[in-house]
Amino acid sequence: MHDRKLIYFKVLMIVINLIAVLFVTIFIYVTTQKICDNFIAREFINNVVSLPWNPFRNILLSIGFFCILIASFIIREIICPGSSKVIYLSLLIDLVISISIVYILNFNYNGILFLVIANVITYAKGTRGRYVLMIFAVASIFIADYELIAINFRLYSINDYISYYDSVTQQYLLGFFNTVVSVNITAFIIFCIYVIQNQLGTINEVNTLYAQLSKANDDLQAANEQLKEYSMITEKMGETKERNRLAREIHDTLGHTLTGISAGIDACLATIDCSVQDTRRQLEIISEVTREGIKEVRRSVNQLRPDALERLNLESAIHKMIHEIESMANTNVLFESEVTNLKFDADEEDAIYRVIQEGLTNAIRHGKATRIWVQIRRSEEEIILTIKDNGVGCKTMKKGFGTRHIIERIEMLNGRVEFEGTNGFTVTVRIPIRWGEEYD
Amino acid sequence: MNKKRYRIILIIVSAVLILSAAVTVAKRDKAAVLEFGVFAGSNWDVANANSYVIIDKAIERFEAEHDNVKIHYYSGILKEDYSEWFSQQVLLGRTPDIFMILSNDMNQLASLGVMKDLSELINRDSNFDKEAYYPAALLSGEYNGIQYALPYETVPTLMFVNKSLLQKEGIAVPDIDWTWQDLYNISEKVTKDIDGDGILDEFGTYNYDWLDAAHTNGTLLFDENDMEINLSNNKVIQAVKFTKQLYDLNQGRKVTQEDFDSGNVAFMPLPFSDYRTYKTYPYKIKKYLKFKWDCITLPAGENGGNISEVNTLLMGISDKTENEILAWEFLKLLTYDKDIQMDIFRFSQGASVLKEVTGSKEAEVILQEYMEESEKVIDNELLSRVIEQGTVAPQILKYKEAIALATSEIQGIIENNKNIDSALKILQRKINQYLKQ
Numbered sequence: 001m002h003d004r005k006l007i008y009f010k011v012l013m014i015v016i017n018l019i020a021v022l023f024v025t026i027f028i029y030v031t032t033q034k035i036c037d038n039f040i041a042r043e044f045i046n047n048v049v050s051l052p053w054n055p056f057r058n059i060l061l062s063i064g065f066f067c068i069l070i071a072s073f074i075i076r077e078i079i080c081p082g083s084s085k086v087i088y089l090s091l092l093i094d095l096v097i098s099i100s101i102v103y104i105l106n107f108n109y110n111g112i113l114f115l116v117i118a119n120v121i122t123y124a125k126g127t128r129g130r131y132v133l134m135i136f137a138v139a140s141i142f143i144a145d146y147e148l149i150a151i152n153f154r155l156y157s158i159n160d161y162i163s164y165y166d167s168v169t170q171q172y173l174l175g176f177f178n179t180v181v182s183v184n185i186t187a188f189i190i191f192c193i194y195v196i197q198n199q200l201g202t203i204n205e206v207n208t209l210y211a212q213l214s215k216a217n218d219d220l221q222a223a224n225e226q227l228k229e230y231s232m233i234t235e236k237m238g239e240t241k242e243r244n245r246l247a248r249e250i251h252d253t254l255g256h257t258l259t260g261i262s263a264g265i266d267a268c269l270a271t272i273d274c275s276v277q278d279t280r281r282q283l284e285i286i287s288e289v290t291r292e293g294i295k296e297v298r299r300s301v302n303q304l305r306p307d308a309l310e311r312l313n314l315e316s317a318i319h320k321m322i323h324e325i326e327s328m329a330n331t332n333v334l335f336e337s338e339v340t341n342l343k344f345d346a347d348e349e350d351a352i353y354r355v356i357q358e359g360l361t362n363a364i365r366h367g368k369a370t371r372i373w374v375q376i377r378r379s380e381e382e383i384i385l386t387i388k389d390n391g392v393g394c395k396t397m398k399k400g401f402g403t404r405h406i407i408e409r410i411e412m413l414n415g416r417v418e419f420e421g422t423n424g425f426t427v428t429v430r431i432p433i434r435w436g437e438e439y440d
Numbered sequence: 441m442n443k444k445r446y447r448i449i450l451i452i453v454s455a456v457l458i459l460s461a462a463v464t465v466a467k468r469d470k471a472a473v474l475e476f477g478v479f480a481g482s483n484w485d486v487a488n489a490n491s492y493v494i495i496d497k498a499i500e501r502f503e504a505e506h507d508n509v510k511i512h513y514y515s516g517i518l519k520e521d522y523s524e525w526f527s528q529q530v531l532l533g534r535t536p537d538i539f540m541i542l543s544n545d546m547n548q549l550a551s552l553g554v555m556k557d558l559s560e561l562i563n564r565d566s567n568f569d570k571e572a573y574y575p576a577a578l579l580s581g582e583y584n585g586i587q588y589a590l591p592y593e594t595v596p597t598l599m600f601v602n603k604s605l606l607q608k609e610g611i612a613v614p615d616i617d618w619t620w621q622d623l624y625n626i627s628e629k630v631t632k633d634i635d636g637d638g639i640l641d642e643f644g645t646y647n648y649d650w651l652d653a654a655h656t657n658g659t660l661l662f663d664e665n666d667m668e669i670n671l672s673n674n675k676v677i678q679a680v681k682f683t684k685q686l687y688d689l690n691q692g693r694k695v696t697q698e699d700f701d702s703g704n705v706a707f708m709p710l711p712f713s714d715y716r717t718y719k720t721y722p723y724k725i726k727k728y729l730k731f732k733w734d735c736i737t738l739p740a741g742e743n744g745g746n747i748s749e750v751n752t753l754l755m756g757i758s759d760k761t762e763n764e765i766l767a768w769e770f771l772k773l774l775t776y777d778k779d780i781q782m783d784i785f786r787f788s789q790g791a792s793v794l795k796e797v798t799g800s801k802e803a804e805v806i807l808q809e810y811m812e813e814s815e816k817v818i819d820n821e822l823l824s825r826v827i828e829q830g831t832v833a834p835q836i837l838k839y840k841e842a843i844a845l846a847t848s849e850i851q852g853i854i855e856n857n858k859n860i861d862s863a864l865k866i867l868q869r870k871i872n873q874y875l876k877q
Binding site: 042 | 549760
């Protein structure tokens with residue numbers, strides 16, 4: 001609020017008030033002298049209800065009070081601008097001084113209180129103290145009304161002194177005095193309007209900035225949506241690429257092998273009646289091709305396995321995953337396995353790996369768990385995997401993509417999945433142990 | 441930067457403090473000066489050669505008793521100028537600390553708040569007892585029930601009796617508890633045409649008006665709460681009717697001061713101060729030379745007593761005085777000190793406001809001292825009784841004006857032979873309208 005214009009306004013108001021106050025006091029003094037010179041003091045006294053204490057002293061007092069007002073103004077606005085202690089103290093002094101001036105003028109002029117209010121308005125950004133000052137100042141304007149106070153108290157009136165003069169002079173004097181009063185009020189109103197407009201300007205600025213911010217926010221959101229779309233497209237493209245690769249792989253390996261096997265068996269069918277020897281040789285070749293084909297298929301499947309599993313065995317991969325998750329989320333994961341040398345078929349390992357991954361993710365994401373227990377046991381016919389956490393759990397299961405994925409994977413292995421949502425969340429997976437050919 | 445600001449503020453504050461301290465010290469070293477507002481001459485409009493004697497004596501005593509205190513007054517302000525002079529002082533803010541108050545100014549000054557409310561000073565001072573004053577005298581210093589001034593000197597109204605005239609007509613001087621009927625009877629006897637020119641030239645009363653009659657008929661003219669005059673009650677009607685009877689005796693001939701001075705009037709109301717002045721040397725030679733005279737009480741009406749209006753010179757303290765205690769002490773010295781109050785009998789024309797002083801043997805001796813041996817001195821008891829029972833002008837702002845209006849209108853009613861009852865009702869309404877303005 002270090003607005004030069006505001007300071008000029010205040011200086012102007014101080015000057016107007018100084019003129020008004022000096023006019024009242026000096027006018028009363030001069031008129032008193034005239035009354036005494038004309039020896040009509042007794043008559044004058046007869047027609048008044050009260051008299052100023054001492055007209056000359058009133059002039060000196062009001063000048064003195066104005067000096068304090070000006071000093072307070074200079075300290076507040078020029079020497080110590082912005083110090084809230086100085087502001088409050090000086091505003092309080094202003095109020096007291098103004099009321100004193102109004103008092104020695106016997107409420108004939110109370111416009112000086114507008115000066116205090118103007119100052120309070122200027123510093124209207126403060127806290128509670130300002131409201132108290134404001135209430136005081138406004139209340140004092142209402143209370144310090146001559147007509148109101150004169151009902152109950154004896155007050156001298158400038159009009160009594162004005163009525164000493166002839167009617168033309170009276171009109172000029174009253175006109176001048178009322179003009180000064182009006183100019184003061186006008187200055188105050190203009191001042192208020194100026195302050196209000198200033199504050200309106202600030203509000204408009206804030207509104208403009210806010211609109212800009214909203215627009216930027218909208219743009220950002222649109223960009224985000226677009227990015228999501230891009231990422232989906234990218235994903236789709238990867239998927240398509242992968243499908244193409246799979247198709248090619250299947251065509252190259254399975255197709256090739258199966259074609260070979262089919263051709264070989266056709267040859268066997270032709271030779272089996274005439275030469276068992278040839279047929280046997282032929283079948284051996286077919287067996288060889290089949291084995292090769294299986295190898296090819298395995299190689300292809302291997303290419304589709306998760307990175308960790310591709311390079312490490314299942315146990316190490318699980319440990320690595322747990323370690324990564326622990327380091328990423330603030331969660332403690334305990335892994336124990338009763339099965340020594342964890343080694344299963346690749347699809348089983350895949351499923352186990354994926355289930356654990358999905359389970360841990362769910363426990364952290366949905367359960368907000370801090371501790372997770374992962375256990376792998378082996379019963380006579382099944383491998384039992386449990387993932388248990390201390391998270392919030394859930395009363396009713398809502399099958400999301402993750403859990404459906406788990407179920408699908410396990411069902412492909414003829415296994416079963418159980419979910420339990422009380423006391424944390426528990427996933428129990430049972431996978432039947434395969435009997436039969438073991439590929440190693 | 442901040443330090444510099446604090447230093448500036450500190451310098452300003454300390455400068456103000458040092459300055460105010462210096463002013464206080466300078467003030468304390470100076471001797472206290474009490475301004476005393478006082479006028480020359482007598483409050484009772486009689487000649488007085490000893491205007492300042494009592495005051496100078498009191499000042500001398502006061503200054504001797506109090507170190508470093510001076511009392512100052514402007515000498516030479518005449519009584520007729522005093523009201524204007526005092527008003528100017530008030531206007532200019534130079535109200536004296538302690539001052540005399542003319543009875544005409546009392547109400548106005550009290551309502552302006554020029555005088556200090558003395559109640560607290562009176563209550564605080566254990567050496568001061570209000571009961572020592574005549575109640576009527578004390579009452580005249582009250583306004584709206586508040587004691588603003590103390591009485592200094594008092595003057596009751598007495599009835600002048602032309603002893604020579606009564607002697608000539610073979611009538612005895614009336615007792616002090618005489619009545620209207622006595623006054624009327626004597627007046628009827630003495631009202632006659634002596635030189636036989638067909639015009640009356642000897643009269644019963646001069647200057648005796650309806651107000652004197654009303655006072656002696658137990659009338660309360662004003663209701664101080666309502667600020668209204670009451671002229672339509674029976675006591676006032678009786679008083680006016682009695683005044684008319686006396687007027688009718690003169691058959692329309694107006695009695696003048698000349699008639700009175702030539703010794704052709706039997707009775708005239710006269711302030712005690714006039715009695716004292718013209719009964720004693722040197723002013724004795726100026727007035728009422730041709731006959732022997734004396735003073736008695738005013739005659740009592742049917743419903744009243746032998747009482748009259750008591751006029752009191754008051755003194756007050758300025759509401760803005762800086763030396764309240766000193767001013768009070770000096771006021772007390774003037775109005776409450778027996779020695780000073782006794783001087784009123786020695787050097788002034790009124791009576792002391794203290795019961796003990798006026799009723800004392802010493803006062804009687806002083807009064808006798810200045811009288812011719814053949815003259816009878818006024819009875820101390822009579823004086824005390826008249827002051828004691830006296831009525832006081834009510835504390836109404838426009839009292840004087842209202843009474844002046846009433847007197848001139850009633851004069852008209854009497855002279856024009858109007859119906860008194862209804863005319864008084866009309867007059868009452870008129871005056872009350874005036875009072876409310």
